[in-house]
Every structure is written in C-alpha cells, then in structure tokens.
Amino acid sequence: MTDLFSKFDALIAERQALLDTGVRDPFAIVMDEVKSPTLAIIQGRPTILLGTYNYMGMTFDPDVIAAGKKALDDFGAGTTGSRVLNGTYQGHKACEDALKEFYGTAHAMVFSTGYQANLGMISTIAGKGDYVVLDADSHASIYDGCGLGNAEVVRFRHNSVEDLDKRLGRLPADAQKLVVLEGVYSMLGDIAPLPEMVAAIRKHPNCMILVDEAHGMGFFGPNGRGVYEELGVEKDIDFVVGTFSKSVGTVGGFCVSNHPKFEVLRLVCRPYVFTASLPPSVVATAATSIRKLMHAGDKRAHLWKNSKRLHAGLREMGFTLGTETAQSAIIAVMLPDQETTVRMWQALLELGVYVNMARPPATPAGTFLLRCSLCAEHSDDQVGDILDRFRAAGQAVGCIS
Amino acid sequence: MSNRDETFAKVAEAIEPFNKKGIDLAESTSFAGDLEWDSLTVMDFVAAIEDEFDIIITMNMQAEIETVGQLVDAVEKLRG
Numbered sequence: 001m002t003d004l005f006s007k008f009d010a011l012i013a014e015r016q017a018l019l020d021t022g023v024r025d026p027f028a029i030v031m032d033e034v035k036s037p038t039l040a041i042i043q044g045r046p047t048i049l050l051g052t053y054n055y056m057g058m059t060f061d062p063d064v065i066a067a068g069k070k071a072l073d074d075f076g077a078g079t080t081g082s083r084v085l086n087g088t089y090q091g092h093k094a095c096e097d098a099l100k101e102f103y104g105t106a107h108a109m110v111f112s113t114g115y116q117a118n119l120g121m122i123s124t125i126a127g128k129g130d131y132v133v134l135d136a137d138s139h140a141s142i143y144d145g146c147g148l149g150n151a152e153v154v155r156f157r158h159n160s161v162e163d164l165d166k167r168l169g170r171l172p173a174d175a176q177k178l179v180v181l182e183g184v185y186s187m188l189g190d191i192a193p194l195p196e197m198v199a200a201i202r203k204h205p206n207c208m209i210l211v212d213e214a215h216g217m218g219f220f221g222p223n224g225r226g227v228y229e230e231l232g233v234e235k236d237i238d239f240v241v242g243t244f245s246k247s248v249g250t251v252g253g254f255c256v257s258n259h260p261k262f263e264v265l266r267l268v269c270r271p272y273v274f275t276a277s278l279p280p281s282v283v284a285t286a287a288t289s290i291r292k293l294m295h296a297g298d299k300r301a302h303l304w305k306n307s308k309r310l311h312a313g314l315r316e317m318g319f320t321l322g323t324e325t326a327q328s329a330i331i332a333v334m335l336p337d338q339e340t341t342v343r344m345w346q347a348l349l350e351l352g353v354y355v356n357m358a359r360p361p362a363t364p365a366g367t368f369l370l371r372c373s374l375c376a377e378h379s380d381d382q383v384g385d386i387l388d389r390f391r392a393a394g395q396a397v398g399c400i401s
Numbered sequence: 402m403s404n405r406d407e408t409f410a411k412v413a414e415a416i417e418p419f420n421k422k423g424i425d426l427a428e429s430t431s432f433a434g435d436l437e438w439d440s441l442t443v444m445d446f447v448a449a450i451e452d453e454f455d456i457i458i459t460m461n462m463q464a465e466i467e468t469v470g471q472l473v474d475a476v477e478k479l480r481g
Contacts, residue, residue, distance in 0.1 A: 131459075136444050146460070153460040157448055170457045365441055 023342045024349070026357040036060055037249075037377045042354065048382055050372045051356035055329050056218045056299055057377030058249030058289045068250075071284035078279045083110075084266060087277030095283040098290040099254055103225055103240060107262040110254050110283065112275050114214055114243025115141040117253030120271035121210060121241055123149030126178045131171055134180045135159065137187065137364050139212065142180050148271075151178070158185070158364060159192055165200040168207065177207045183216035183227030187363050187371065188322030189330030191216075191227050198236045210239040215328060218247030218293050219300040219376075244286045247293060252278050252286055299376035303329055306374040306383050313387040318400040322369065332358075333370040333390075340399060341368040347393035353386055408480075409473045415453055416469070419446050428470030454480055 019025060033041040037057035038049050058064055071091055081087035092110055099108035111117040122145030126132045130151040134142055137158040146153045154171070156163040164179070171177060179201050181192050194211070201207050213226030221229025224247075228237050238259060244252035255265075266272060278286075304326075311326035314333060322332030335341040338359060345357045348370075356371040363369055378386075394400035413426050419442055420426075424435050432438050438446070447458055450472070456479040458466075466472050 154457055155444065155448075155460065163448070166452070167457060170451075170455065361440055366439075 018338070018342060021339070021342075023346050026342060026345050029349075029354070034059075038375050038379075038382060040354070042349070045350075045352055047349070047352045047354050048378075048386060049354050049375070050378075050386060051354050052375070053215070053246040053373050054249060054375050054377075055215075055303060055373065056247040056249065056293060056296060057375045058247065058292070061249070061289065061292065063292060064249065064285045064289045067288040068281040068285040072279075072281040075280035077281075079277045081276060082273055083277045084273050089277075089280055089283070091280045091283040091287065092277060095252075095287040095290070096254075098287040099256055102223070102290050102294055103256040104223070105240075105256040106258045106260075108254060108256045109262070109265060109269075109272065110252060110278065110286075111272055112252060112278055114241070114245060114253035115144075116271040116275065117241045117243070117255055118142050118212060119145045119148055120265075120269040121239060121255050122146060122178065122180060123271070124265060124269040125208075125239075126151035126176075129175065131175055131177045132180060133164065133167060133171075133177055133207075135182065135185075135192075137185050138180060139182065139186065139214070140362075142182075142212065159190065161193060161196045161200050164197060165203065168201065168204040171204075173205050175206065177204070178210060179207055180210050180212070182212040182214070183220065184214075184328040184330065186215050186330060187358060187369070188332045189215075189326075189328045189371075190323050191327045194228055194231045194233050198233045202236070208238040209236060210241060211237050212241045214241070214243045214246055215330065217242050218296065219303050219329065224293055224296065224300065244282075244289075248286050248289045250282050250285045250289065252282060296376075303374060303376040306376070306378050307331065309383055310372065310374060310386065313383075314390060317387075317391055317394060319390070319394065329374045331372040331374070333372065335368050335370065335399060338368055340397060341370060344393055344397045344399060345370055347396050348389060351389040351393055353389050353393075405473065405477060408476050409469075411453060412450065412469060412473050412476065415446070415449050418449075426469055428468065428473075430469045431467050432469075432472075433467065450476065456480060 031040045037054045037059050040047050040049055075089055079087040095110055096108040111120060118141035122132060126149055128150040131154055132146050132151045133154045135158055136155045154167050156167050184191050201209060211228050216226035218224045220227045239255055239257045241255050244250045307326040307329045311331050315321055320334040322334060335344060341357055348355055358369050358371050360366045451458055454476055466475055
C-alpha cells in the first residue's frame with residue numbers, strides 16, 4: 001500500500017534489520033526512576049547517566065526544587081496562554097531579570113524551548129533579501145529557523161574561518177547578514193574559534209552575529225556565560241541564544257541582547273507569540289538555578305576535572321575521540337560503523353552506563369559515535385567506574401585490545 | 402568550446418571526486434537519483450563548486466537544482 005508514509009519505508013526497514021540482530025533500540029530507552037543528576041534505574045538496573053547534558057547537575061538542587069514547588073502552589077500548573085496575552089506572570093519577568101543579570105545585557109526574552117528560541121530569532125530577524133550564514137554542522141534548530149524564514153541561506157565548512165570569510169566576501173555588500181555560530185558543537189564536543197571568526201566577519205559590512213551557547217552556559221568564562229565569554233569576544237556578539245534544558249536543569253529557551261530595538265521581537269516573533277508560555281514552576285526553577293550558577297565555581301572546576309579525566313582515560317585505552325583534547329563537557333567516542341556502535345552502546349548499558357548513540361545525518365561526515373556528556377555531580381568514583389566499564393565493553397565488542 | 406560547454410566540463414571535473422559509482426554525466430544526470438548523493442556529499446560538492454567559480458549557491462537555490470544541466474545553467478547565470 002502506498003500512502004504518505006511510504007517515504008519512510010527505507011528507514012523502517014533499516015531500523016527493523018538492526019533490531020533483528022538482537023540489540024535494544026537505542027532510541028527507545030525509558031528511565032523508570034531517576035535518583036539523582038547522575039543515576040537512574042533502567043529496566044531494574046542502577047545506571048550511571050553519561051548522556052544527559054545535565055552539565056551542572058541542577059535538576060535535584062534543593063533550592064531549585066523548593067522554588068518550583070512554591071510556584072506550583074502559588075500560581076498553578078500552567079499559564080494556558082501566550083506570553084503576549086495572559087501567559088506572562090511575575091515568574092517569567094523574574095526569570096528574564098535573572099538572565100539579564102547573568103549575561104550583563106539590557107534585554108532577555110524567554111521562549112518555551114531552546115529549539116523555539118533559535119527558530120524564532122533566525123526566522124524573524126533575517127527576512128526576505130537578507131542572508132543567514134551558518135556553519136555546516138549547525139544544530140537542527142538553526143537549520144529549521146532558516147527553513148521557517150524567508151532569508152537566503154549560505155553554509156560554510158565547519159569551523160573554517162577562511163571558508164566563512166570567502167563566502168561573506170561573495171555576498172552583496174549592502175545586504176544585511178546574520179552569521180550564526182555555536183560556542184560548542186554538540187556532536188564532537190569541539191568549540192568554535194570565535195576570535196578568529198569574529199575578526200573575519202568584521203572585515204565585511206552589515207553583519208550581525210548570533211552565538212548559540214546551549215552547551216557552553218554555566219562553565220565557560222569567568223561568569224559562566226559561554227565560550228564567547230571565555231574567548232573574550234563579548235563586545236562583538238549581538239545575540240546569545242541558550243537553553244534551560246542543559247546546565248540550568250529544566251526546560252525552556254532564551255535570547256539575550258543589548259540591541260536597542262530588541263523588545264519589538266515580542267510582537268513579531270511567531271515562535272514566541274503563537275505558543276503557550278512556560279509553566280510557573282518551570283520559570284521559578286530556571287530563575288533560581290540561573291542565580292545559583294553565577295556562584296558555581298567549585299562545580300565548574302569539578303566538571304572540567306571530570307571531562308579531562310574521562311578524555312585522557314578513554315584515549316589511553318585506545319578509543320578514537322572526536323577532539324584531540326577535552327574542549328568541552330562532551331566527549332565523542334568515534335566508532336567505525338552502525339553495528340559496532342550499537343553493540344558498544346548496548347554493552348555499556350548492560351554494565352550500567354547510559355550514553356547517547358548518534359548517527360548520520362545528525363553526525364558530521366557520515367560518522368557513527370557514542371556521545372558522553374559529563375556532569376559536575378559525577379563523583380570521582382563514578383568516573384572511575386565509567387572508565388572501567390568502557391574498557392570492559394570495548395574489549396567485549398572488540399574495538400579496543 | 403562555447404562558454405557553456407566550458408562550464409559543463411568544469412562542473413563535470415568537480416563531480417568526478419564524488420562520482421563513486423562512475424556514472425556517465427549528461428545534462429539530465431540527477432544528483433539524488435543517478436549519483437545517489439546524500440546531503441553531506443551535496444554540502445562538500447557545493448562548497449567545491451562555489452570555490453571553483455567564486456560564486457555563492459544559496460541553500461534556497463540548491464533546492465531547485467536537481468540535474469547537472471540545471472547546475473551548469475545556474476553557474477552560468479551566477480557568473481553573470
């Protein structure tokens with residue numbers, strides 16, 4: 001039978017063939033119980049969480065949870081409305097105030113997810129006749145923001161300053177351009193050479209720069225603002241987009257900026273206007289968490305220690321990793337093909353370690369990988385256990401000797 | 402050779418490193434159907450063509466280009 005679903009037949013067959021080899025479905029895991037930011041029960045087995053983006057371990061912070069419970073009692077379960085109608089509560093403004101303080105900006109706008117923040121910003125500020133210039137390895141939300149908007153879209157090779165410079169030089173000088181970069185690229189965990197990129201962009205007229213710091217917030221830079229702060233290009237970045245679903249530990253998205261006309265976006269940005277706002281409990285947890293992240297120096301230091309230790313340990317065992325050194329809290333273990341990757345993923349799960357499996361087209365250049373993301377709450381013992389289990393799984397599957 | 406023939410020859414040359422199946426190239430050869438390129442191959446190839454001719458083929462334009470002939474026409478137009 002042919003119908004609208006026929007276009008998915010090849011994917012359905014590929015997935016079935018994989019499951020027929022006896023492996024578990026890597027995209028159908030259920031967390032039956034979650035004990036802490038680093039431990040869950042999956043099919044009855046205590047499992048160390050090493051694939052959650054919960055970088056700062058804020059999901060179970062007592063102050064964060066107390067703030068959420070209080071807001072749930074005081075303001076109810078949801079707003080049932082758009083930010084521009086009945087959906088802006090005191091808590092949404094308090095959350096935007098916390099963001100302005102955290103980032104030191106004049107403006108902050110909270111979206112219902114990080115995906116919507118990119119969708120909204122890119123599709124709204126780059127219009128017909130304008131250009132969006134983006135890295136080829138950009139997150140899906142950036143590509144989808146381009147798809148929703150009417151601007152011309154130009155890609156450059158991943159993290160290539162020369163490629164970016166050349167492409168900007170070929171665009172009409174008088175056209176308005178939005179260059180979209182990410183601080184940390186989430187598949188390989190590599191960071192962008194932002195100072196070199198900013199210098200290249202500033203050679204060309206009429207360019208604004210948006211940086212997505214989804215994977216950098218909380219532990220890069222003196223104030224934890226992201227890679228752009230760590231690398232000292234704060235003055236050159238026009239818009240920072242981020243999420244509450246990683247270091248902040250809840251859900252939601254935002255954009256901060258000093259642009260004098262920024263507030264007009266609340267009227268013209270469709271992914272902001274035409275959706276319900278975040279529940280009061282969520283913005284209360286986010287605001288509390290963001291304020292705590294301003295003073296999280298010890299946690300940051302422990303997260304970096306964990307990331308460097310896992311990177312060095314895996315490398316020593318003979319695994320091929322996505323970066324030469326630990327550039328972020330993401331460590332990507334590169335594997336040769338889908339079958340090996342799924343077998344390795346399953347072996348780790350059976351030993352009690354959960355990581356993410358990633359495959360094309362989400363990954364660059366047709367690569368298969370297991371993505372590990374560290375947490376500031378992973379204890380030294382847990383990192384030791386993770387390393388032991390990687391060795392056992394790698395030897396069982398035959399990808400290390 | 403006319404300008405267009407010359408452009409076709411250069412485009413064909415740029416396709417070669419990505420032509421893993423050794424398909425004979427004609428005006429009507431399609432990138433997705435005949436050459437079986439995935440989105441990542443397309444990305445690499447477009448970057449190579451852009452640098453060869455010093456042009457920009459936006460993703461909006463790429464969506465309209467399905468065959469080698471259409472690409473040659475687009476390159477001719479973009480070079481002005």
